[in-house]
Amino acid sequence: MGLISFLIIGLIAGYAARALVPGKDPMGLIGTLALGVVGSFVGGFLGALVTDNEILDFNAAGLFGSILGAIVALLVYRRVSK
Numbered sequence: 001m002g003l004i005s006f007l008i009i010g011l012i013a014g015y016a017a018r019a020l021v022p023g024k025d026p027m028g029l030i031g032t033l034a035l036g037v038v039g040s041f042v043g044g045f046l047g048a049l050v051t052d053n054e055i056l057d058f059n060a061a062g063l064f065g066s067i068l069g070a071i072v073a074l075l076v077y078r079r080v081s082k
Helices: 002-020 029-050 063-081
Strands: none
Touching: 002 029, 002 063, 029 063
16 A cells, blocks of 8 residues: 555656746656656655755655655756757
8 A cells, every 4th residue: 555655746846846947848647657757756855955954865756755855857868958
């Protein structure tokens, strides 16, 4: 059940990031899901940098961190793909 909920959170985060960042993003359901999952890991990593965690590892963030991470990942993707 943990994997399914992780994928659902990733899908929600990817969709929210695409809705919050203006511009055209031609990606389907799988691309949005991948964006959200990557965003979750980016959000977890950024959260570990901000907090006093001594070990900086990739971990899953909450929904808010996942959305912020997905926004960062989307902006990086746009910059690299141009």
